[in-house]
Structures are given as structure tokens and as C-alpha cells.
Amino acid sequence: MKALVVGGGGREHALCWALGASPLLDGIICAPGNAGIARDARCVPVAVDDVEGLVALARAEQVGLVVVGPELPLTLGLVDRLAAAGIRAFGPTAAAARLEGSKAFAKAFCARHGIPTAAFATFTDAAAAHAHIRRHGAPIVVKADGLAAGKGVVVAQSVEEALTAADAALGGAFGEAGRTVVLEEFLAGEEASLFALCDGTHALEIGTAQDYKRAFDGDAGPNTGGMGAISPTPALDGSMVERVMGEIVRPTLAGMAAAGAPFRGFLYVGLMLTADGPRLVEYNVRFGDPEAQAVLPRLMTDLGQLVLGALDGALNHMDLRWLPKHALTVVLASRGYPGAHATGTEIRGLDALPTGEDLFVFHAATRRDGDRLLASGGRVLAITGLGDTLAAARERAYAAVDAIDWLEGFCRRDIGWRALARA
Ligand code: AMP
Ligand code: GLY
Numbered sequence: 001m002k003a004l005v006v007g008g009g010g011r012e013h014a015l016c017w018a019l020g021a022s023p024l025l026d027g028i029i030c031a032p033g034n035a036g037i038a039r040d041a042r043c044v045p046v047a048v049d050d051v052e053g054l055v056a057l058a059r060a061e062q063v064g065l066v067v068v069g070p071e072l073p074l075t076l077g078l079v080d081r082l083a084a085a086g087i088r089a090f091g092p093t094a095a096a097a098r099l100e101g102s103k104a105f106a107k108a109f110c111a112r113h114g115i116p117t118a119a120f121a122t123f124t125d126a127a128a129a130h131a132h133i134r135r136h137g138a139p140i141v142v143k144a145d146g147l148a149a150g151k152g153v154v155v156a157q158s159v160e161e162a163l164t165a166a167d168a169a170l171g172g173a174f175g176e177a178g179r180t181v182v183l184e185e186f187l188a189g190e191e192a193s194l195f196a197l198c199d200g201t202h203a204l205e206i207g208t209a210q211d212y213k214r215a216f217d218g219d220a221g222p223n224t225g226g227m228g229a230i231s232p233t234p235a236l237d238g239s240m241v242e243r244v245m246g247e248i249v250r251p252t253l254a255g256m257a258a259a260g261a262p263f264r265g266f267l268y269v270g271l272m273l274t275a276d277g278p279r280l281v282e283y284n285v286r287f288g289d290p291e292a293q294a295v296l297p298r299l300m301t302d303l304g305q306l307v308l309g310a311l312d313g314a315l316n317h318m319d320l321r322w323l324p325k326h327a328l329t330v331v332l333a334s335r336g337y338p339g340a341h342a343t344g345t346e347i348r349g350l351d352a353l354p355t356g357e358d359l360f361v362f363h364a365a366t367r368r369d370g371d372r373l374l375a376s377g378g379r380v381l382a383i384t385g386l387g388d389t390l391a392a393a394r395e396r397a398y399a400a401v402d403a404i405d406w407l408e409g410f411c412r413r414d415i416g417w418r419a420l421a422r423a
Contacts, residue, residue: 002027003304004058005041006078007048007069008034010331010364010382011289014296015067015303016041017362022304029061035373036363036381048073051081058087065090067307071147071286074265075101090307092285095261099252099283103182104145106283113255115248117280118272119185129166132183133159144169145180153223155186189274190418191281192235193288195295196249196269199310200262203249204320206306207295208236210418211288215338217414224338225379227331228415230390231294234422235273244271244278252283264310293362293382294329298322328393328416329384330401331364332409337378345408347373347380353400360384361400380409390416 003025005016013036020028020040031054033043046053049072058066066082068074068091077094091097098105110117118141123129133140142165144152152174156162162183169181192210196203209231215221236244248269256263268284268291287295296303300321309318334341347366350373355361362384365377381404385396394416401411 001025001064002029002061003065003067004028004054004061004063005030005067005069006054006073008032008037008365009069009289010362010379011287011292012069013037013040013362013364013382014293014360015069015287017360018296018299018303019067019307022302024302024304024308025065029057029063031057034363034376035366035368036361038368049076051076051078054078055081055085055087058082059085064088065304065308065311067091068265069286069289071097071100071284074285075147088311090311091265092263093261096256096263096265097285098261099256099263099267100285101147102145103143103282104180107182107184109252109255109259110280113251115251115255115280116277118187121183122180123166123183124170124180126167126170129170129181129183130163133162133166136183138162139186141184141186142166142169143182143184144174145182146174146176187272187274187279187281189272189279190235192233192271192273193291194236194241194244194249194269194271195287195291196245196267197306197310197315198253198263198265198267199313199315200257200264201253201313202315203245203253203267204306204315204318205241205245205249206266206299206320207291208232208241209288209291209294210235211291212412212415215412217412222338224333226288226290227333227412229288229291229294229329230393230416230419231291231298231327234419236271240273240278244269247278248280289364290329290331290379290382293360293384294327297360297384297386298325298327323386325358325386325388326390326393327384327386328390328397329382330397330411330415331379332381332383332401332404332406332411333379334375334377335408335410341378342408343374343376345375345406347375347409348405349403353403358386359396359400375406375409390419394420
């Protein structure tokens with residue numbers, strides 16, 4: 001059976017690589033893909049928001065399975081459209097994707113189902129939002145309701161900052177996404193993420209991770225999509241994973257099923273580990289990027305079999321096996337990211353890297369120009385090292401980073417510091 005992976009980033013490269021190893025699948029297509037993905041899949045230039053184009057591609061290629069990487073096509077209803085066309089697709093429907101697409105929906109859902117999360121209130125009116133902020137005081141967290149490409153959240157340290165953030169969102173800084181704002185209680189603690197593979201009824205934990213969201217060393221600089229990640233994270237040991245599955249993941253599946261929108265796909269729960277226990281910070285309805293690049297190289301179980309099992313509603317009969325190793329992923333980005341940056345700059349030295357068992361180079365935004373490999377976006381490469389210890393994984397990843405010749409790129413040098421500082 002042929003499979004189509006939707007997306008063109010590092011996460012999708014990791015998905016194509018893992019699915020490509022499945023004996024159940026013969027031939028991976030990726031839309032739109034990138035120059036690195038082209039080594040593991042046949043890339044077809046259809047954009048991730050071109051829902052009709054993607055349905056037409058899946059039909060024309062007679063694919064038996066579609067796996068959707070990013071949130072945008074999910075919230076646009078790609079999986080619904082594919083299902084209507086009789087094509088099996090792994091990912092939530094538009095109704096289920098509201099867990100990520102609307103923070104107001106997600107918060108109200110948590111409140112209804114007793115899922116532990118920060119206290120909150122939702123506003124569309126500036127005066128009412130101001131009154132709430134003044135009554136509550138700082139710190140307080142201001143969030144645009146809809147998808148805002150990671151820019152819609154301000155952790156305000158002062159009342160003034162919170163008022164400004166609420167005004168910006170309500171005033172249209174994020175378009176429609178910010179016409180509703182959610183004001184949240186500030187949660188103190190360590191952040192960690194857990195991924196669950198879901199079939200609508202059952203959930204299997206498919207990895208834990210910690211990502212490094214700030215652009216620069218020491219967790220300084222602006223928020224990004226993620227500059228690196230480790231997996232697994234020592235912040236979530238076996239008993240904490242069980243708590244998160246029991247207190248957050250399984251009630252989420254039960255609540256969505258009861259609401260008539262069963263959740264199938266990768267569920268990403270962003271957590272704050274507070275003194276009072278784990279609290280949900282956010283849901284994402286897809287795998288993390290770059291967390292997938294750290295998690296999937298450790299997965300020994302066939303991902304194709306898992307995804308097809310999830311589509312059959314049979315995850316209760318499946319189990320996961322992992323390499324007993326640590327993974328550490330470093331993102332190489334174009335200088336200036338997440339702000340303005342040049343593209344079309346040349347990257348050299350990738351072919352000489354000792355990739356294989358313990359070193360993986362996933363491409364996030366590259367294109368070929370003849371023999372040259374060019375950067376084509378902000379986050380460009382994700383380098384994953386595996387090792388018996390996290391320190392060994394770090395050494396392997398950074399040795400590869402240092403062997404890459406790309407003057408116009410940068411990376412953080414301290415990925416993993418939080419976990420390594422515990423040891
Ligand atoms: P979100 O997009 O909801 O994940 O928020 C982005 C980031 O803001 C999170 O990764 C946290 O670092 C921070 N954040 C969000 N909500 C809270 C909260 N209630 N308390 C403290 N930090 C938060
Ligand atoms: N690395 C964070 C995300 O995928 O949203």
C-alpha cells in the first residue's frame with residue numbers, strides 16, 4: 001500500500017523515514033516535502049493548505065494511507081475530506097482538531113471533564129478583559145484563542161504588559177485568531193511534553209520530550225517553533241507518565257468520544273509539572289517539531305503498523321518497543337530566525353556525516369539547486385544524536401553540527417541543559 005505524508009518540515013522528514021521502514025507500506029509520497037525528504041519519499045509540490053489538491057493527489061496516486069503532519073490542514077478539515085472520499089487518513093477531524101485550533105474550546109473542554117489545567121476566563125471585550133487583569137494582578141498569561149503560529153501567548157510579568165497584550169490581540173494583531181482572548185493563571189514549574197497515539201478510544205504513550213523554545217542559549221531571546229529537544233525526558237518518569245495518561249490523556253479521549261468527535265491521531269500534551277501535580281498547558285493535535293525528530297529514531301516498533309492499528313481502533317492490542325537510548329536533537333536555523341532571515345544560502349558538508357544508527361539528519365527547509373543544497377526557510381535542519389547517556393547523545397549531535405559548513409546558519413549550543421543539570 002502507498003502512503004502519503006502531508007507536510008514539508010523536519011517532523012515530516014522523520015515521519016517519512018520511519019514509515020519508509022515499514023514492510024506494510026511500499027512507497028511513500030510527501031506533499032510538498034523538501035530536498036532531504038526527497039531521499040526517503042517521492043515529493044509532490046502540493047501545499048499543506050490546499051485541501052482539494054491533497055485529496056486529488058491521494059486519489060490519483062491511489063494511496064491507502066495518509067498521515068498528516070502539521071495542524072493547519074487538520075483544522076481545515078483535510079481528514080474529513082479524505083474520509084468522505086473513502087481514503088484512510090491518520091489525524092483528527094476538524095471537530096477534534098479544535099483541541100488545538102481554539103484555546104477557548106480546549107479550556108472549556110478541560111473544565112467540563114475535570115482535566116487539570118490553569119484557571120482561566122475568556123473575553124471578547126477589552127474593558128472586561130482589563131477589569132479581569134486588574135482584579136487578578138500579575139503574573140498572568142494572555143493567549144489569542146486561535147492559531148497564531150506560536151506568537152499568540154504572552155506570559156505577562158506586570159499588569160501593564162498584560163493590558164498591552166490583551167489590547168494587541170483584541171485589536172487584531174493576530175487577525176481573527178485573537179478576537180477572543182483567554183486569560184490564564186500563571187503556572188510555575190518545569191515544562192515537559194508527552195505524545196500519545198490515539199485511535200478514538202485507546203491511547204498509547206509514544207514518547208516524552210522537552211523542547212527548547214527560545215532562540216538563544218540560556219533560554220534567552222524570542223520564542224520559536226523549537227530549537228531542539230531531548231527524548232525521553234527525566235522530568236516524566238514512569239509514575240508521572242501514568243499520572244498524565246490517567247489524569248489527562250484518557251479523560252481527553254473519553255470526553256471527545258462522548259462529544260461525538262473521537263480523537264484519532266497524535267495527541268501532544270504540553271505540561272507544567274507544578275508542586276500540585278501535572279497541569280495541561282496546551283493540546284496540540286499532531287506530533288511536535290522537533291520532538292518527532294528526537295522520539296522516532298528511538299522507536300523500534302513499526303510506525304506503519306501502529307498507525308494502521310490506530311485506524312482499525314486496535315491500539316489496545318498493541319505495544320511499543322524502544323531502543324534503550326537517549327536522543328538529543330539540535331535545530332540549525334537561518335540567522336535572524338524567528339525574525340527576518342535570508343534564504344537560498346548554501347549548506348555544505350552533509351554528505352560526509354556518519355549518519356546511520358546513532359546519527360540522523362532531518363531536513364526542515366531545504367531545496368536543491370543542481371549539486372548545491374540551499375536553505376529555504378527559518379528552521380532548516382534537525383540533527384539527532386542517540387547515545388547510551390544524554391551526554392553521549394549530545395556529543396554525537398554537536399559533533400555533526402560542527403562538521404556542517406553553513407556560515408549563514410546558527411543553533412543553540414545548550415540543548416539538553418535542563419535535563420543534564422539534574423544529573
Ligand atoms: P502555549 O502556546 O499555550 O503552549 O504557550 C506557549 C508557552 O507559554 C508555553 O510553552 C509556556 O512556556 C508558556 N505558558 C503558557 N501557558 C502558561 C501558564 N498558564 N503558566 C505559565 N506559562 C505558560
Ligand atoms: N515544538 C513545539 C511544537 O511542535 O509545537
